Amino acid sequence: MTVAPVKAPRSSAELISAETPVLAHNYHPLPVVVARAEGTWVEDVEGRRYLDLLAGYSALNFGHRHPALIEAAHRQLDQLTLTSRAFHNDRLAGFAEGLAELTGLDMVLPMNTGAEAVESAVKVARKWAYEVKGVPADRATIVVADGNFHGRTTTIVSFSTDESARAGFGPFTPGFRVVPYNDLAALEAAVDETTAAVLLEPIQGEAGVVIPDDGYLTGVRDLTRRAGCLFIADEIQSGLGRTGRTLAVDHEAVRPDMLLLGKALGGGIVPVSAVVAGRDVLGVLRPGEHGSTFGGNPLSAAVGSAVVDLLATGEFQRRAADLGEVLRSGLEALTGKGVTGFRARGLWAGVDIDPVIGTGRRISELLLAEGVLVKDTHGSTIRLAPPLTITREELESALAALARVLGQP
Numbered sequence: 001m002t003v004a005p006v007k008a009p010r011s012s013a014e015l016i017s018a019e020t021p022v023l024a025h026n027y028h029p030l031p032v033v034v035a036r037a038e039g040t041w042v043e044d045v046e047g048r049r050y051l052d053l054l055a056g057y058s059a060l061n062f063g064h065r066h067p068a069l070i071e072a073a074h075r076q077l078d079q080l081t082l083t084s085r086a087f088h089n090d091r092l093a094g095f096a097e098g099l100a101e102l103t104g105l106d107m108v109l110p111m112n113t114g115a116e117a118v119e120s121a122v123k124v125a126r127k128w129a130y131e132v133k134g135v136p137a138d139r140a141t142i143v144v145a146d147g148n149f150h151g152r153t154t155t156i157v158s159f160s161t162d163e164s165a166r167a168g169f170g171p172f173t174p175g176f177r178v179v180p181y182n183d184l185a186a187l188e189a190a191v192d193e194t195t196a197a198v199l200l201e202p203i204q205g206e207a208g209v210v211i212p213d214d215g216y217l218t219g220v221r222d223l224t225r226r227a228g229c230l231f232i233a234d235e236i237q238s239g240l241g242r243t244g245r246t247l248a249v250d251h252e253a254v255r256p257d258m259l260l261l262g263k264a265l266g267g268g269i270v271p272v273s274a275v276v277a278g279r280d281v282l283g284v285l286r287p288g289e290h291g292s293t294f295g296g297n298p299l300s301a302a303v304g305s306a307v308v309d310l311l312a313t314g315e316f317q318r319r320a321a322d323l324g325e326v327l328r329s330g331l332e333a334l335t336g337k338g339v340t341g342f343r344a345r346g347l348w349a350g351v352d353i354d355p356v357i358g359t360g361r362r363i364s365e366l367l368l369a370e371g372v373l374v375k376d377t378h379g380s381t382i383r384l385a386p387p388l389t390i391t392r393e394e395l396e397s398a399l400a401a402l403a404r405v406l407g408q409p
Contacts, residue, residue, distance in 0.1 A: 012045050030368050030375075037064035040390045042373070051398055053374045053386045057205070058237045058348075061264035062310060063387035069267035069306050076302035084293050091301035098308040099276060102246060103259055107282040109275040110296035110304075114236040114262035115151030117273040120290060121199070121232050121258050122155060124275065126175075127284045129196030133228060140196040145181035149206030150199070150234055162206075182212040184219045191223065197230035197258070198223075202248035205237035208381040209343045209350030217252045224257070230281065236262040236273065241311055241388050244321030244346035251345070257281055267307050272300045316388045320346040326392055327384065330399035338406030340380075349384040350377070353406075363405055370401040 096108040158172035204210040233256035238248035262273030360376025
């Protein structure tokens with residue numbers, strides 16, 4: 001009998017090189033190949049360790065392999081993983097009940113990815129406009145903000161203002177109006193009798209953690225009520241503890257008509273997203289009008305329920321708020337010393353780097369060499385979004401690494 005030779009493990013450089021001919025080049029990753037992770041730390045194939053300050057764009061709010069989430073997944077893997085929504089499963093009701101209670105809304109439409117949640121919300125808003133508001137057929141409009149990032153499907157890039165997301169992907173889906181972010185007057189001018197909804201990120205993540213003025217979200221809520229249209233808050237990145245509250249809209253005590261959640265809802269284990277809304281809104285859907293083979297599957301529901309349980313204690317929201325002050329203080333100390341400005345809320349910050357020192361990509365590469373993982377956006381900006389499990393010592397160590405990269409003592 002011939003025994004197949006054991007393949008030697010491939011190095012980081014070999015694995016990166018091997019990707020080039022077989023993977024679509026739709027990403028430009030930093031040159032690190034992660035093989036293992038625990039908590040706030042990841043390890044590459046050579047055993048080098050890095051402090052993760054990106055947390056999967058907030059998908060890993062609870063860190064890598066949180067014990068409660070891993071245990072929930074293992075337990076469910078031994079029972080049932082998928083039924084499709086052709087049948088009921090024993091985990092879905094509890095997940096929906098918990099998420100509705102956590103958000104203060106009535107009903108849950110479970111999906112998988114953030115883009116699916118946004119697409120679902122667009123469909124629901126249009127159907128609500130025709131059946132409830134009385135907008136003439138095929139005339140419904142949705143108002144969005146420039147600088148938005150809601151996903152990369154063809155409908156969503158139709159109302160993106162990022163040419164790298166749009167160029168070459170037309171023709172585009174009609175029915176959207178784009179207004180400046182954080183501009184209530186422009187928003188009011190764009191809303192009319194055809195408006196089904198206003199769709200906004202309470203904090204724009206991909207744009208560089210752009211935080212609107214105090215009162216903006218309250219103004220949007222008041223305007224949509226007066227105009228008789230829906231307020232859809234995309235909290236796929238900002239929600240579930242990231243900003244020091246359960247939701248970013250909680251900073252202004254605003255309750256939207258539809259709330260979009262994802263990323264952290266799957267605990268960094270499985271893709272889980274959801275549209276959460278009032279019964280008068282999600283109630284417009286009837287059997288056969290919308291669905292997803294994997295949406296609401298037992299494994300996702302089990303992990304999602306464990307995420308809701310973690311947030312129900314308030315511990316992670318408090319950690320994000322408290323450690324957010326440490327993050328803010330550290331960035332204030334670097335302002336004028338390589339940092340030209342920053343925007344932060346909770347454990348989430350967009351940091352503008354002096355272009356004389358380097359691009360955001362270059363700073364990310366230098367931090368990689370220091371054992372810290374971040375991600376650049378829009379030229380000279382880097383984003384910091386560590387797991388909410390990070391310790392004060394780890395956060396201060398990362399800030400010290402940033403200071404070294406910027407040439408500070």
